[in-house]
Amino acid sequence: MATLKDVARESGLTVGTVSRVLNNRGYISDSAREKVDQAMKKLNYRPNEVARSLSKSTSSTIGVIVPHIRHPYFTEMISNLEYQAYKKGYKVLLFNSRNTVEKEREYIEMCTGNKVAGIILCSGTVPVEVFGQIGIPVVTIERFLDNGMAAVECDNRQGGILAAEKLISCGCRHLLHVGNIGGVFMPADMRTEGFREVCEREHVPFEELLTEEIQYDSMMYGDMLEEVLRKYPETDGMFVNSDVIAAQTLQVCRKLHIDVPERLKIIGFDDVFLSTLTTPQLTTIHQPIREMAEIALNLLHDSVSGKLVAKRTVLPVSLVERETT
Amino acid sequence: MATLKDVARESGLTVGTVSRVLNNRGYISDSAREKVDQAMKKLNYRPNEVARSLSKSTSSTIGVIVPHIRHPYFTEMISNLEYQAYKKGYKVLLFNSRNTVEKEREYIEMCTGNKVAGIILCSGTVPVEVFGQIGIPVVTIERFLDNGMAAVECDNRQGGILAAEKLISCGCRHLLHVGNIGGVFMPADMRTEGFREVCEREHVPFEELLTEEIQYDSMMYGDMLEEVLRKYPETDGMFVNSDVIAAQTLQVCRKLHIDVPERLKIIGFDDVFLSTLTTPQLTTIHQPIREMAEIALNLLHDSVSGKLVAKRTVLPVSLVERETT
Numbered sequence: 001m002a003t004l005k006d007v008a009r010e011s012g013l014t015v016g017t018v019s020r021v022l023n024n025r026g027y028i029s030d031s032a033r034e035k036v037d038q039a040m041k042k043l044n045y046r047p048n049e050v051a052r053s054l055s056k057s058t059s060s061t062i063g064v065i066v067p068h069i070r071h072p073y074f075t076e077m078i079s080n081l082e083y084q085a086y087k088k089g090y091k092v093l094l095f096n097s098r099n100t101v102e103k104e105r106e107y108i109e110m111c112t113g114n115k116v117a118g119i120i121l122c123s124g125t126v127p128v129e130v131f132g133q134i135g136i137p138v139v140t141i142e143r144f145l146d147n148g149m150a151a152v153e154c155d156n157r158q159g160g161i162l163a164a165e166k167l168i169s170c171g172c173r174h175l176l177h178v179g180n181i182g183g184v185f186m187p188a189d190m191r192t193e194g195f196r197e198v199c200e201r202e203h204v205p206f207e208e209l210l211t212e213e214i215q216y217d218s219m220m221y222g223d224m225l226e227e228v229l230r231k232y233p234e235t236d237g238m239f240v241n242s243d244v245i246a247a248q249t250l251q252v253c254r255k256l257h258i259d260v261p262e263r264l265k266i267i268g269f270d271d272v273f274l275s276t277l278t279t280p281q282l283t284t285i286h287q288p289i290r291e292m293a294e295i296a297l298n299l300l301h302d303s304v305s306g307k308l309v310a311k312r313t314v315l316p317v318s319l320v321e322r323e324t325t
Numbered sequence: 326m327a328t329l330k331d332v333a334r335e336s337g338l339t340v341g342t343v344s345r346v347l348n349n350r351g352y353i354s355d356s357a358r359e360k361v362d363q364a365m366k367k368l369n370y371r372p373n374e375v376a377r378s379l380s381k382s383t384s385s386t387i388g389v390i391v392p393h394i395r396h397p398y399f400t401e402m403i404s405n406l407e408y409q410a411y412k413k414g415y416k417v418l419l420f421n422s423r424n425t426v427e428k429e430r431e432y433i434e435m436c437t438g439n440k441v442a443g444i445i446l447c448s449g450t451v452p453v454e455v456f457g458q459i460g461i462p463v464v465t466i467e468r469f470l471d472n473g474m475a476a477v478e479c480d481n482r483q484g485g486i487l488a489a490e491k492l493i494s495c496g497c498r499h500l501l502h503v504g505n506i507g508g509v510f511m512p513a514d515m516r517t518e519g520f521r522e523v524c525e526r527e528h529v530p531f532e533e534l535l536t537e538e539i540q541y542d543s544m545m546y547g548d549m550l551e552e553v554l555r556k557y558p559e560t561d562g563m564f565v566n567s568d569v570i571a572a573q574t575l576q577v578c579r580k581l582h583i584d585v586p587e588r589l590k591i592i593g594f595d596d597v598f599l600s601t602l603t604t605p606q607l608t609t610i611h612q613p614i615r616e617m618a619e620i621a622l623n624l625l626h627d628s629v630s631g632k633l634v635a636k637r638t639v640l641p642v643s644l645v646e647r648e649t650t
Contacts, residue, residue: 094417250604278572279604
């Protein structure tokens with residue numbers, strides 16, 4: 001394989017000049033640039049990016065840490081982050097932390113060892129102090145850590161408000177809300193706050209159910225949903241915290257012979273591909289995942305460049321009406 | 326940040342000895358190892374993996390190239406590949422090629438520029454000659470290129486056979502098969518071969534439908550499915566090439582008031598998470614995605630280590646009966 005020296009010899013220039021051209025640094029004449037380009041083509045020379053990132057001390061790679069690749073929300077987020085990274089010339093090192101403290105710590109160490117330019121952290125459980133030590137930019141998505149790191153969120157509270165208002169305007173009077181994981185504080189908790197506010201204002205009673213970490217990991221909510229629908233048979237409106245839960249609610253309704261939307265209306269959250277694949281299709285709260293990914297990449301890019309970036313960016317959500325309301 | 330020199334000074338050893346310990350190379354006494362470990366801990370020294378990969382000329386990173394992150398099949402494959410890579414000490418650079426020749430070429434160049442240890446290529450369109458030039462191990466999944474590269478596939482033909490036998494044994498006599506993308510040769514084409522074999526042997530007529538690249542990219546098959554079910558209203562058994570298509574078939578059946586499985590039986594392909602989220606749940610052909618990912622990683626690891634590896638590995642599939650048959 002050709003080396004930098006070969007390119008220098010072929011182009012009749014010094015190694016220093018060739019290096020300046022490759023790194024676009026200092027004064028370079030057009031003719032030198034032209035000679036280097038031709039020599040590189042002739043020798044089929046590829047600049048070794050590992051060597052380049054070493055000398056620049058940062059790389060064009062970013063680390064993306066998610067707790068769950070298979071969860072449809074993170075699938076869409078990863079797909080969008082990869083696309084936005086590609087557009088900005090970054091490559092994506094993907095890490096599945098499986099939401100354990102040890103794995104996330106380990107992955108962050110891998111990122112620092114590999115000199116990534118920055119990290120996008122989607123949810124998770126890493127203690128705040130870990131971040132102070134690593135010295136590379138971090139942007140969080142749906143995970144507000146009040147330690148100066150840039151955070152991107154959707155307006156979860158607004159989502160809860162929209163869901164409650166929709167169900168109540170449809171005439172529902174016995175509401176049920178399947179919320180976040182109990183005991184784990186996340187921005188998504190605000191969905192419940194918004195939902196509660198509207199129900200209290202409108203004097204509509206509602207039952208509230210927390211979920212468990214093990215359900216989040218396995219994405220299996222069927223038994224819990226069947227139990228709660230048997231316990232509260234008068235339920236006529238449900239707002240659940242993900243489209244995965246909403247899809248499984250449809251399955252339980254079929255089993256219990258509850259017609260949707262006639263007898264029970266259901267609103268999910270996320271608006272991922274799955275919400276268009278169920279029968280009937282899901283009414284849901286749209287998270288602007290594409291825009292969240294784009295903004296997260298912009299923030300990371302600006303951080304890497306040393307710019308001051310917004311500490312908190314909150315994007316609006318919207319109600320998407322399909323067939324379950 | 327501490328350097329290798331600092332570790333050498335702290336441990337009272339030479340830089341060469343410390344380097345041998347870090348790379349586990351040559352003779353190292355237990356006491357030297359112990360001293361280096363203690364010095365590293367005291368100084369909070371992290372070996373810089375970029376520098377290490379440079380000196381070793383390969384890295385502990387592998388490139389995973391998929392045509393479509395959001396497609397449920399690739400989501401599961403990525404999740405499993407990341408896990409298997411983690412277990413073997415590799416990190417995953419994820420690339421979404423969006424199935425265009427240019428992007429895949431570009432990504433392969435990125436991989437070689439970053440000195441990845443190897444590439445796992447899931448489907449795609451890169452011309453064979455590109456691979457001859459790059460000089461790093463490549464393992465393909467569901468994409469047989471007869472050029473000596475290790476290929477991992479599921480037994481697609483067996484899948485078609487199982488689907489046809491099941492539908493015919495259920496009494497279906499008017500079969501419809503929604504197959505692969507027309508004009509693109511892939512191992513998945515063999516599903517159609519197997520299906521056809523059984524239908525011809527049993528003298529059961531069947532209609533065959535190809536899909537289009539644009540449908541694969543958008544994952545929208547609804548209009549096509551509605552058209553074909555209106556054209557062939559006597560259809561009583563369908564075998565479709567993915568669970569995504571099967572989920573959308575259920576939606577069309579609801580619209581056209583066709584009861585599933587009473588009047589029409591449906592068998593999907595892949596057995597991804599989605600197949601358990603539809604109402605009713607999908608009967609489908611199970612691809613052993615977990616095992617395919619594990620074997621692909623093993624093959625890549627062996628290739629990187631210079632071992633001779635199987636050119637072709639074909640895993641069995643199985644019928645998973647749920648609620649659409």
